[in-house]
Amino acid sequence: MKVRHSVMALVVAGLAVGCAAAAPAQTQTQTQEQPPVTPRAAESNPPGDIPDDTLFVAYRHPGQPYEVKVPEGWARTDLPTGAGFTDKLNSIRIETAPAASPPTEASVRNQVKDGQISTVGTVTRKGGRAIRVVYRADSSPDPVTGKVVRDEIERYVFYRTGREAILTLSGPVGADNVDPWRTVSDSFRWTTS
Template sequence: MKNFAVSLLAACSAVVRAGVSHGEVRPRVIPAVQLSADAGKHPSGDMPTKQVLVTYRSPLEFSLKVPEGWARRETLRSVEFADKYNRISVVVTSRTRPLTLDDVKLHEVQEVLQSGDDVHVSRVKVIWLPSGIAFVVTYASGSAGSPVINKAIHFENARYLFSKNGKLATLTLSAPSGTDNAGHWQIMAESFGWH
């Protein structure tokens, strides 16, 4: 078992080096592999109970609490934070009229359904947050097999839509199914604010 673990770590290191040497724009995050009876399952995506959240202030004129130490990737209209299989992304676009629940059901849900593999929307609702009204689309999705564990991974996702003064911010929180990140997700969604 020890030799297998050493070989597996060497293979993972080679994959990481290959991703860097080819100059990929999107960072590759190679998860830790647990060599136990649960090795056939995906690694847990639970955030630590005492995960420190720090305020990220974006040049796109919003702020949001995010987990300290996660990898960050920015573009001209978006930012993504990632750790293992967990993802937090915000995309800011222009919008000439206020967002409505009907808009979300007609357009945003269709965008979600086309965003990946095996997507199933479970709920669309309106909520009040400190920054004002937000629309939330909750959905499940799948992925292609991971090169490390050679198994498809299923995700739980929550997409929050905030609109104000001609801008639409789409905050998407994703984690492997079965993780318990609801408390952290709520803190992050409540922390969103325009500035």
């Protein structure tokens, strides 16, 4: 019986040694406790901010010699020589008019009847040279609530052979629409029709 226990002890000992040899070596690592992950607070944009992921589509008025890109999905109001586009508190308006001579900074300044002008100057856009005026004015009253918002307005006046194209961009004061308004004003171009 002593032999049987000895053999059995040898077998168990051999298995223990074999298992220890087959098992991968474990290394001790120290882990530092990570601070708990807190969700990022929702982005809070001022009223009138146009989202960065807005898509722009080309608009051409039938019979008018221009094209401009406007945000996709905005409501359109047709005008005799252009169109108005609105979404929430922002708007874009493009129209043409006959002009005996190219616009000047003074003539464009005089087009602003009710507003506080901050900038008037000549700028170059992809569609050509334009006079740009930036000013603040009250919006039209909301048809439902009657609420009036103070808007910042950028107006561009482009000229070609006896015709002006007037591009007006407006949104609430404090809205960060620099990039969308640059996209729209840079997209204006005269066409052949």
